[in-house]
Amino acid sequence: MSLEGVAELPLHEGSVPTWLLRIMERMSLAILRIMVEEFGPDKVVERFSNPLWFQGFNNVIGMDWDSSGSTTVLTGVLKSVTWRSPDLGLLVLGGKGGNARRVPQEVAAATRLFDLGDEKVRELEKASRLVAKVDSALFQAGYTLYHHALFLSENGVWSIVQQGMNLEKKTARRYHWKHGTSFFSDPHEAVSGTPSGKVLNIVDSRAEGLRRVLDDLVKEGLERVSSLYSQVYNSLKGQVGLTTYLAETGSGSITRVAYGDKGLLVYQPLPHPFEVHRLFKSIDVVVDGFEDLVLARGVGAKTMRALALVSHLVYDEPPGFDDRVDTPLDPFVYSYAIGGKDGVPYRVRRREAEEVVSTLEDIINRAKLGDKDKLRAFKKLRELKIRVVGKYI
Template identity: 35%
Template sequence: MVSRSIVDLPLHGGKCPPWLFERMVRLSRAILLLVYQEFGAKELIKRLSDPFWFQALGCLLGFDWHSSGLTTTVGGAIKEALKPYFNDLGIYVCGGKGKRALNTPQEIIFWGEKQGLPKQAYKFVTLSRLTARIDNNAIQDGFQLYFHLFIFSKDGQWGVIQQGMDEKTAYARRYQWYSEKVLDLCENPHTGIVSSVKKENVLNLVAKESKPVQNSLVRLLTEDLSLVIKELTPKVHLIFKEDHTLTLKDLSVKSLKKVWEKVYQNPPSDFQSLLLTEGMGAKTLRALTLASELIYEVKASREDPVVYSYAHGGKDGHPYRLNKQLYDTTIQELEEILRKAKLGETEKLSLFKRLPKIFNIG
């Protein structure tokens, strides 16, 4: 099993038809509740955070296996499926696509406070922001985030599913995280990397090889800016090659001045704090990275952090057209398993007694 994953998917037009989305919600609900019943909340978050398990789930639900919509639509179906059970399971799914992604912090705080976990909720808000900053800014692969799902449990486990779009190629890339796989948020933190497209010269500041650069970035911001500019001047003519990722355009004195004005009096203590600094976007990080490489003679990783199954067919007819009857039979069989489940725990028994009502059956 690989340790980190990104999935590249082409953009497909159109929307998921209502008849399919309704079935996706019902089938995903049955599957996820079975996982919870058998293995618990921790395992459920772990599986949702696994790129290959998530991809297989999307295929089982009948969505386009190679479409960017698999992430957003399956993510939306999961949130819709589990929402009636948030309090019963102690698992919460926050965020989504576009504006919903921007509302993630408010959703995390709402559910955290509702469970009497305000301190933990604010910790999760920071994690939500940090994972987004890393995938949008610290990994500069040309994909801009537009989808962010943050999943957490009352016991402290968390997972992230987010996706970015490369407007030039119309491909999307999915990034996934799981709390227990993350030993260091700023060193190879993802749960896997799967891609049909590997890019050249990707600036990856959270690769293990970039650790010296992370340290030099923090150190650089404690230096006098005039001395930094003076140190850079004789070197800029010698360093650049035609295939170099960073160029003189990235070494904007104006950008560097803005950074120093914000952080010089109170510089970040570590790379994680630096990423969370207001205004520390991708362009600023490029300028600081280049300056650090030139002054401290360190080198950031340029390696793209890159490294699936059908049951019911796909929405767009690939590999074959969806079989609604087979799809409904699968749902009914899983629901029947859930009905017959004999659970010793009162909390879980009460949970599954409500299944017929939520599924609108029986």
């Protein structure tokens, strides 16, 4: 039975007790070993691009079902156990804050370990940067990124999980990416969180015209782009709708500005033309198209808002304004495996949790010794219908 809805991740205080963290690590490693045995590392990495499966794994090991900290804790646990067990054939890189910024160094170490070659290093570094830029600058819904984790298999297959925080709403949303998808046209495997209403979505598949316009403009030169933006900005300057908006609200919202005989949707605030000009003058790499612009150092959310406005007003190619949040299953049911850290649906019982982990470890050890019956019996569990709180899953 599937349950439709969205997963809202509120801010939770506190940390995971050391004893529970050890159980989480043992259980995670046991589950990963069984999954790698059954599916192989490529498929396991791909599974983490599914937010429901990601959250279900989180709940099974005892983390809260609805906490923003579930992303940080789970990826931290998985990073720890995969780097200690490279025979699994998969690694987790990055993490929260400073750990996210170490992805390039960790990519180099991981590709050496898996013998993937220099070309794969460049591919992974580029993918990591593009994914971060898309969710911070091209898909703007009022969330600031603070977590970036890359899941990598020994064959070079990757998934990326990012999380952003909205401090005003005190909620988080998670962005899931899968190897082989487009970076600029409906690129997400899924976005898990609370819908924000109108957003600025430059990677909407219906915004292909905007991306094509910016690609052509950039090829003409950044001076040309800067000049066009100045004209657009000045044409809107002084309008009551825009000035009132800037005076009364902060960033991260859509406002409708009167322009000619129509209302123009503008994502605010917009940078002053001098800021855009100064940024373009400082770019010290060759920018030959839309992708180069996105990857350029210093080009962020404000700049992309400005360029989206140019495309919209001058060339009649608007961005998307629809949010993309889709979570078709409530993964709360998986919390009944061993309970949750904060007592929902019940507090983790240490002895029972350790018994579960020991059972999983025993299955793996027997399978290593040639007793495949135990492992096959474990696989059969997925065919059973387990009754949980009056519902079948």
